[in-house]
Every structure is written in structure tokens, then in C-alpha cells.
Amino acid sequence: MLSIKNLQARIEEKQILKGINLDIKAGEVHAIMGPNGSGKSTLASVLAGRPEYEVTDGSVEFLGKDLLELSPEERAGEGIFLAFQYPVEIPGLTTTNFIKTAVNEVRKYRGQEPYDAVQFLKLMREKMAMVEINQSLLSRSLNEGFSGGEKKRNEIFQMAMLEPKLAILDETDSGLDIDAIRIVANGVNKLRSKDNAVLVVTHYQRLLDYIVPDFVHVLYNGRIVKSGTKELALELEERGYDFIKNEVGQEA
Amino acid sequence: MNTIETIKERYQQLQSNNGSSALTPIEQNAFNSFNTLGVPTVKHEEWKYTRISSVFNKEYAFNPENLSSNITQKDLDAIRFPGYEGANELVFVNGMYSSQLSIIRSENLTVISLEEATKNEYRELVLQHLGHSGKYIKDGLNALNTAFAAEGVFIHVKKGNIVEHPVYIYNIVDAKTNNILSQPRTLIYLAQNAQVIFAETYATIGKSESFINQVTEIVVEQDALLEYYRIQNDASHANQVNTTHIRQIGKSLVNTVTVSLDGGIVRNNLNIAMEAEHSESHFYGLYFLKGNTHVDNHTVVDNVKPHCESNELYKGVVDDSSTAVFNGKIFVQKDAQKTNAYQSNKNLLLSNDASVNTKPQLEIFADDVKCSHGCTVGQLDEEAFFYLRSRGVSEKAAKSLLIHAFAVDILEHIKPEKVRAYVDQLIAERLGVELD
Numbered sequence: 001m002l003s004i005k006n007l008q009a010r011i012e013e014k015q016i017l018k019g020i021n022l023d024i025k026a027g028e029v030h031a032i033m034g035p036n037g038s039g040k041s042t043l044a045s046v047l048a049g050r051p052e053y054e055v056t057d058g059s060v061e062f063l064g065k066d067l068l069e070l071s072p073e074e075r076a077g078e079g080i081f082l083a084f085q086y087p088v089e090i091p092g093l094t095t096t097n098f099i100k101t102a103v104n105e106v107r108k109y110r111g112q113e114p115y116d117a118v119q120f121l122k123l124m125r126e127k128m129a130m131v132e133i134n135q136s137l138l139s140r141s142l143n144e145g146f147s148g149g150e151k152k153r154n155e156i157f158q159m160a161m162l163e164p165k166l167a168i169l170d171e172t173d174s175g176l177d178i179d180a181i182r183i184v185a186n187g188v189n190k191l192r193s194k195d196n197a198v199l200v201v202t203h204y205q206r207l208l209d210y211i212v213p214d215f216v217h218v219l220y221n222g223r224i225v226k227s228g229t230k231e232l233a234l235e236l237e238e239r240g241y242d243f244i245k246n247e248v249g250q251e252a
Numbered sequence: 253m254n255t256i257e258t259i260k261e262r263y264q265q266l267q268s269n270n271g272s273s274a275l276t277p278i279e280q281n282a283f284n285s286f287n288t289l290g291v292p293t294v295k296h297e298e299w300k301y302t303r304i305s306s307v308f309n310k311e312y313a314f315n316p317e318n319l320s321s322n323i324t325q326k327d328l329d330a331i332r333f334p335g336y337e338g339a340n341e342l343v344f345v346n347g348m349y350s351s352q353l354s355i356i357r358s359e360n361l362t363v364i365s366l367e368e369a370t371k372n373e374y375r376e377l378v379l380q381h382l383g384h385s386g387k388y389i390k391d392g393l394n395a396l397n398t399a400f401a402a403e404g405v406f407i408h409v410k411k412g413n414i415v416e417h418p419v420y421i422y423n424i425v426d427a428k429t430n431n432i433l434s435q436p437r438t439l440i441y442l443a444q445n446a447q448v449i450f451a452e453t454y455a456t457i458g459k460s461e462s463f464i465n466q467v468t469e470i471v472v473e474q475d476a477l478l479e480y481y482r483i484q485n486d487a488s489h490a491n492q493v494n495t496t497h498i499r500q501i502g503k504s505l506v507n508t509v510t511v512s513l514d515g516g517i518v519r520n521n522l523n524i525a526m527e528a529e530h531s532e533s534h535f536y537g538l539y540f541l542k543g544n545t546h547v548d549n550h551t552v553v554d555n556v557k558p559h560c561e562s563n564e565l566y567k568g569v570v571d572d573s574s575t576a577v578f579n580g581k582i583f584v585q586k587d588a589q590k591t592n593a594y595q596s597n598k599n600l601l602l603s604n605d606a607s608v609n610t611k612p613q614l615e616i617f618a619d620d621v622k623c624s625h626g627c628t629v630g631q632l633d634e635e636a637f638f639y640l641r642s643r644g645v646s647e648k649a650a651k652s653l654l655i656h657a658f659a660v661d662i663l664e665h666i667k668p669e670k671v672r673a674y675v676d677q678l679i680a681e682r683l684g685v686e687l688d
Contacts, residue, residue, distance in 0.1 A: 048642050051634075076644030088639040092657030098640070101653060106644035139655075158643060 001024050001197055002047075002067075002166055007058035008222075009046045016042045018222030019058065024166065027194040031208055032201045033233060034219035035241040040201045041085060043219065044170040047199075048082035049075050063165065076102075077109030079165030079196075083155040083172050090142040096124070096153060098142055099161050106162055127160040131187035149180030156187040167191070168199045173207040185210030205237035218244055255312045255433060262314055263399060274370035278383050282398035289392035296391060301577040301609045302519055302548040302638045304393070307491045311464055312433035316403075322426050323457070325567065328353060331455040333420050335670035340419045342405070347424055347434030347464070349405045358514060360413035361448070362406075369406035374441075377662025381471050382439050382657050385497035388523045388552055390494060391492050397435045397467040404467075411443035418668055421452035423466070426659075428458030442476040444502065449479040451671045454515075456490040461516075462567040464492035465660035474502025474528065481671055482520075485513040485678060488543055496519040500531040500560075509665050511675055512539040512547045513682065526560040526588075538662040539564035540655075540682060541574035543608070548577035553595075555588035558618075564595040569655055571602040578610040582625065586617045597627040600658055610672045652683040 007020040008117035016039045024030050034040050046053050047060065060067040062078060071079065103123070104114040115123065128135065130217070133153050143151050152172055159167055169188065174180050188211050192198060200211055208216075208230060216233045218226040220241075225248050226232065236244070253261075263283055267276070291308045292299040295642050323345050331337070340361055343353035349365070356363055369378045383398050409415055442448060451498045456462040472478050480496070492515065497681055512518055524533050539547045568576045578597045599608045612625035632654050639651035659679060665673040 049641075050638055070646075072638060072641040073644050073646050073650075076642060081640050084639065084642075089635045090636050090639075090657050091653070094655055098645075098653065099643075101649060102640070102643040102645050105646055105649060109644065162643065222426035252472075 001063060003061045005042075005059045007046065009042060009053050010056055011042070011053050012057045015056070016222055017046065020224060022217065023153055024197050024199065026165075026197055028215065029142060029192070029198045029211060029213045031213040031233060032219050033203070033205070033216060033236055035245070036203065038219045039222045040203075040219050041170055044201050046081055047168055048072060048080060050216045056154045073105065074109065076162065077106050081159050081162055081164035083152070083159060083167065083169045084169040085174060087143050087151040087155055089144045089146075089212065091144050092187065093142050094140060095138040095142050099158055102158070120245065123161065127157060130190050131157045131160050132183055133157045142167065146193055148175040149177070149183070152176060152184050153178065153187070156184055156233045160187065160191055162189070165196045167196065168197065170201045171203065172200070173202055173204060178206075181207060182210055205233045208233045220244055253311070255310070255314070257576045258312065258314050259396065266400070270402070272340045273367060273402060274375065274379060275367060275382070279399050279401055282383065282386070282395040282401070285386075285395035286392045286399055289390075289395060290468075291393060292391045294677070295564075298550060301575070302517060302546065304493060304519065305593075306519060307463060307517055308544070310431055310461060313430040313459075314433040315680070316348040316434060322428065323350075323424055324584065327424060328422065331422055331424070331453060332530070333451055333453070333671060334674050335408045335418070336420060338417055339360040340415070340417050342419060342421045344421070344423045347423075347436045348403060357417045358415045358481045360410040361415050361419065362408040364406055365402075366406045366437070367402045371398070373483040374406060374408060377441055377471075378439060381441070381469060381499070384496050384499060385467055385469050385523065385526045388408055388497065388525075388554070389495055389521055393465050394467060394495055397437055397465050400435055401437050404524065407438060409442045409446040409448050414443040414446070415448040418449040418451060418671070421450060423452070423454045423464060425454075425456040425462040425464065426458060426563065427456050427460035427462045429460065431461040431463070433465065434461045436464065437496070438468045440468065440470040440530060440643055442470070442472045442478055443572065444473045445475045446473070447477040447670055451481040451483070451668065453483045453487045454490065454492065456487045459489065462486075462490040464494065465647040466492065466494035468494070468496045470496070470498045472498060472500045472502070472504040472506060474504060476504045477501065478668060480506075480508040481666055482508075482510045482667070483513070483675060484511065484515055484518055486515045488514065488516055488545065491516040491518065493521075495523070497523045498533075499525045500528055500533065502528045503530045504528065505531070506533040506535075507665065507667070508535040509662065510549065512541070513678055514542075515545055515547070517546045521550045523554070524562065525554045525556060526562065527556045529557045529559045531557070531560045532562070534563045534665065536662045536665045538659055539566075539568045539570070539576055540659065540679065541568070541570050541576060542572045544573050544574045548579075550579045552581045552592060553583065555582070555584045555591045555593060558587060558589045558591065560588065561592040563593070565662065566597045567659060568599040568608065569602065569658065570599060570606040570608055573603070573605040575606065577632075578608075578627070579613070580611070580625065581613045581615065582623060584616040584618050584621050584623065589618050589620045591618065591621040591623065593623045595625040597629070599629040600655065601629055601631055649685065652685045656685070
């Protein structure tokens with residue numbers, strides 16, 4: 001589904017990704033872990049097309065297409081979804097209005113008829129129930145005055161509405177208590193299928209108790225330095241990132 | 253003949269034809285002021301950013317009595333607000349009130365000429381309040397309008413009465429053959445406990461230029477409620493200077509929203525004199541400009557008495573080569589202790605060729621007050637823009653959603669549902685989006 005080869009990217013003059021290689025197949029859950037500043041969020045941002053980042057080398061193929069050639073909205077149309085670490089607050093725009101526009105724009109991109117009001121409401125009710133989010137929250141201005149947990153739940157709700165093929169969760173657990181993490185993770189798990197994939201970017205192992213990964217990769221200093229199964233995450237939790245730094249240091 | 257000569261000739265003619273009336277001294281004073289002050293140039297501090305003299309110095313016809321007949325029902329239908337079937341409709345053609353085209357449905361609403369009003373029980377009210385705006389707006393254009401005040405209209409809302417039908421005011425300019433100068437003039441009086449909603453708009457028909465020089469003076473008595481909505485969406489060859497001067501002479505509530513979407517040069521003077529304790533006023537403005545439109549909002553809140561509260565929020569979206577000017581003054585006089593006065597002006601600049609000049613001013617002579625003011629000029633939030641796009645929303649649609657979100661806290665203050673829907677539709681058309 002996703003094939004990243006030697007991906008290198010920088011922001012302003014600072015090189016952050018220094019050659020990432022990663023393959024994700026449909027049905028898989030991958031976790032990217034790593035210490036602060038290792039480039040985890042940059043990788044998520046570059047995949048979603050955040051304009052501040054400049055790709056300096058490498059390639060990303062998504063379902064047979066050159067992802068790097070596509071605008072952020074085209075990537076969404078193709079089935080990429082980035083759940084933001086810091087979801088934006090937009091006073092004056094309700095989540096409902098926004099997500100209706102988004103769903104229909106994505107449908108248009110995919111050559112499908114837009115939903116009318118009735119179809120849209122039906123879909124919305126179904127997804128609201130799935131991710132346990134309240135109507136009243138969605139009628140308010142997007143994320144304005146939401147708690148950290150509400151914002152992340154809103155991200156998962158939008159993800160459910162847009163039905164992506166590859167969901168990228170950027171530090172979705174940051175700032176959440178354990179109950180909120182569980183609700184968010186439940187939402188993600190309900191959306192998993194053999195046809196879609198999830199890329200979880202996280203600093204801590206605890207989210208992975210709930211969204212169990214098939215593969216874990218450790219990102220350090222702009223490169224994936226170690227890959228393994230979910231046991232690797234547990235090892236990191238136990239030993240901290242220093243052992244990775246030491247290993248990498250010794251190899252270098 | 254240049255416009256100044258045209259004006260002088262018409263003035264002399266009217267004065268000699270009509271003989272002397274109760275309004276003659278007011279008109280004469282104003283005419284003298286106009287002769288002394290002339291049309292303001294950019295050297296005038298209040299006109300620094302709005303070059304009105306260049307527009308005024310073109311040749312205009314100024315003989316509304318001869319020109320008002322060519323407006324048809326079809327012209328009128330094109331600009332009516334929704335819900336007009338149940339509204340009072342006041343139609344001004346080339347600045348003159350047309351009783352023929354107007355419909356008064358509410359019995360508690362009196363609409364007569366100012367001249368006539370001086371001959372009946374309204375005489376004292378008219379003489380007391382007409383021309384009060386001249387105390388605040390000291391320029392030749394205000395004086396010029398007052399010099400022809402007798403042609404204006406007096407609107408009276410009876411004590412204790414709620415005017416159930418909104419009052420829609422249409423200013424139509426017939427510029428099919430000539431450049432037209434028109435000067436609508438209105439004095440509105442809300443007696444005690446009266447309530448009324450006004451919505452006003454403008455339309456220039458024809459391709460010649462139009463210059464509207466309008467003065468609306470409103471007196472609000474105790475426990476009265478005034479709502480005033482003004483929508484400016486005229487042609488790019490239509491220019492206007494309008495003054496809305498509101499006096500709250502009894503404890504009362506005033507809500508105004510001014511929406512400016514299109515036109516040539518548009519100057520709005522809005523004065524609110526809070527002359528009674530515990531009065532409250534809210535005034536909002538939205539200007540959403542494109543092309544070469546120039547919109548200048550000059551507002552004055554004068555807190556004369558204690559315990560008053562005013563909220564002012566003007567927001568602007570400025571695109572293409574358009575220009576916005578905001579000048580907001582708050583005065584708190586010595587006696588006006590415990591005043592709460594808030595003012596804010598926020599601008600979104602969408603183009604490199606667009607410009608915004610914003611100037612908030614506070615002059616406080618009392619020592620126990622709460623006042624705040626602030627202004628911002630910025631661009632669309634990049635992070636929000638990316639957020640929307642990352643969810644599949646196209647650049648154009650994302651921009652529209654963000655602009656609409658920016659404007660919505662002004663729009664939501666347009667309380668009459670039908671007027672709100674009308675404005676929403678205009679904004680949606682501008683943004684190229686469909687409403688739900």
C-alpha cells in the first residue's frame with residue numbers, strides 16, 4: 001500500500017529525515033517510536049503534505065501513485081488521513097459543516113455523487129455511535145474550547161467519516177488520560193480492516209496496549225534504526241531510548 | 253455646469269419657490285457652512301484616507317423632483333429584501349421619498365415629509381433634533397445634506413408601540429442617463445417603549461455614476477429598542493457618504509450591523525451619543541471587499557452619562573485592490589463614570605494589492621471606566637488552511653470556509669431571520685459556495 005524509499009526532508013535549512021525506508025501493507029498496523037526530535041512528527045507531516053517541509057530526496061508510493069506529487073487534499077482523496085497532534089481550533093466553523101464539506105469533496109475526488117442531507121445525517125449518526133462522540137460537540141465551532149480528549153475524539157470521528165485507507169495518528173495519545181486513550185483507541189480499532197492500514201506515531205508504549213501493532217520501528221536522528229514486533233515497544237518502555245542511542249552510537 | 257454650481261442654483265431656486273418655513277434657518281446655516289467648508293479633501297484629518305473630493309468633483313445632475321418617475325416595479329423587485337410582503341417599505345428615488353412606491357403597513361409608524369412635520373404636533377421634535385449630527389460631523393458634506401433638509405422624511409414610532417413589520421428602506425438611484433447626486437435625509441424618532449427594526453439597502457440603475465450623500469438621524473427615547481441593519485452592495489460606479497447619527501436620550505438599547513460588500517467609494521459615519529444612564533449599544537460591521545472598492549467606517553461612541561455599555565466589533569476581509577479604513581473613537585465624558593466601552597477591529601488581508609488603515613482612539617475624561625480597544629490585520633491562518641486541506645477540502649473551499657468562519661460572528665448579530673438569510677446568500681455567492 002505504502003512504500004517509502006530513502007525519504008529525506010527538511011524544514012527551512014534543517015535536515016530532519018535522512019533516509020527513511022518503510023513498507024506498509026493493507027491490514028497492517030505499524031508503530032513509529034522514538035525520542036523527541038527524532039523526526040516522527042515530520043514523517044507524519046510529510047506524508048500528509050504539510051507545505052513547510054521540503055522533500056529533498058527519495059520517493060513515496062501510495063497505492064501505485066507518487067504521493068509526493070499530490071496536494072494535501074488529493075492525498076486525502078486517495079485515502080490518507082492524518083490525525084493531528086495539535087488539532088486546530090476554528091471559531092465560526094462547526095465540525096458538522098466542515099466534515100460535510102470534506103466528505104463531499106473527497107467523494108467528488110473519488111468520482112462519487114455527493115451525499116444529500118439525509119444520507120449525510122445517516123452516515124454521521126452511524127459514525128458518532130462508533131466513536132462515542134456527542135452531537136452537541138459537533139454542533140460547536142471546530143475544536144474551540146474542547147478538552148484534549150474531545151479534540152482527539154473529534155479527530156477519530158473525522159477519520160471514521162472519511163474512511164481512509166491509511167490512517168496516520170500523530171502522537172494521538174499526547175496529553176490524554178488513560179480513559180481518553182482507551183476511547184480513542186477503541187474508535188481506531190473499530191475502523192481497522194483487512195483493506196486499510198494504520199501508522200501510529202507515538203513517544204510512549206501505552207497507546208500500543210490498545211492499538212496493538214504488527215510492526216514497531218524506532219526512529220532516531222532521521223532514520224529508522226531498529227524494527228521489530230510489538231515486543232520491541234515493550235523493551236523500549238522498559239529500557240528507555242538510551243539503549244537505542246547507545247546501540248546506534250556503537251554501530252557508528 | 254459643475255456640481256457646486258448646480259447645487260447652488262437648485263438651492264436658490266428652492267428657497268425662492270418655497271418661501272420661508274420653520275426649517276429655513278437650519279437650511280441657511282447649513283448652506284453657509286457648506287460654502288465655507290466645501291467638500292473635504294485628504295487634508296481634512298477625518299478624510300485622510302478617503303479621497304472623496306475627486307469623486308464629488310465630477311458633474312452630477314441634482315434635480316430629483318424631475319427624475320424620479322422612471323423607476324418601475326421591476327427595478328424595485330430586484331432589490332427587495334425577502335419578507336417584503338409583510339414589511340413596511342420606504343422607497344427613495346434619487347434621494348427623494350416616493351410615497352407612490354412605498355407601502356406603510358404598520359399603523360403605529362408615521363412617515364411624512366420633514367416640512368410637513370414642522371406644521372403639526374411633531375414640530376418641536378423636529379426642531380430640537382434635526383441637524384444634531386452636525387455637532388459631530390463637521391464637514392461640508394453633512395452641511396450640504398442639511399441645506400436641503402426640508403426634502404427629507406420624518407419617521408415616528410408611537411409611544412409604547414412595537415412595529416411588528418420591519419421597515420425596509422430602499423435607496424434607488426436612476427443613473428440611466430446622467431451622473432446623479434442624491435441626498436436622502438431622514439429623522440427617525442422612537443418614542444418611549446417603542447420598538448422597530450430597520451433594514452436598508454442601495455441600488456444604482458444604469459451605467460452613469462452615482463453619488464449618495466445621506467444623513468439619517470435617529471432619536472431613541474427611554475426603554476425603546478432600535479435595530480438597524482444596513483447592507484451596501486451597490487455597483488462599483490456608485491459612491492456614497494452616509495451618516496447615521498443615533499442619540500440615546502433615554503435608557504435604551506440599540507443594535508446596528510453594517511455590511512459592506514460592493515460599491516465605489518463608501519464612507520460610513522456612525523455616531524452613537526449615549527445621553528442617558530444605563531443605555532446599551534452594540535454595533536457591528538462587516539466589510540468584504542474586492543476589485544477597487546474603498547470602504548471607510550468612521551464610528552464615534554460618545555459616552556455622556558454614566559453606567560452605559562457599548563460593544564463595537566468591525567471585521568473586514570479585503571481582497572484584490574480594495575481598501576478598508578476603520579476609525580473608531582470612543583469618548584468618555586467627565587460625568588460618564590462606570591462606562592463599559594469595548595471596541596475591536598479585525599482584518600483579513602487576502603491580497604498584496606489590498607490595504608487596510610485602522611485607527612482606534614480612546615479619549616477618556618472620567619476616572620472609573622472600563623474601556624478596551626484593539627485592532628488586528630492578518631492573513632488566513634496557514635495551520636487551519638492545511639488542516640482543512642488535509643481532510644480533502646480543496647484550496648478554494650478551504651479559503652471560503654475560513655473566510656466565512658471569520659465573518660460569522662458579525663453575521664449572527666443580524667437577528668431578523670430573513671435579512672440574515674439575504675446577507676448569508678450574498679456572502680455565499682461571493683465565496684462561491686452553496687449554503688445548506
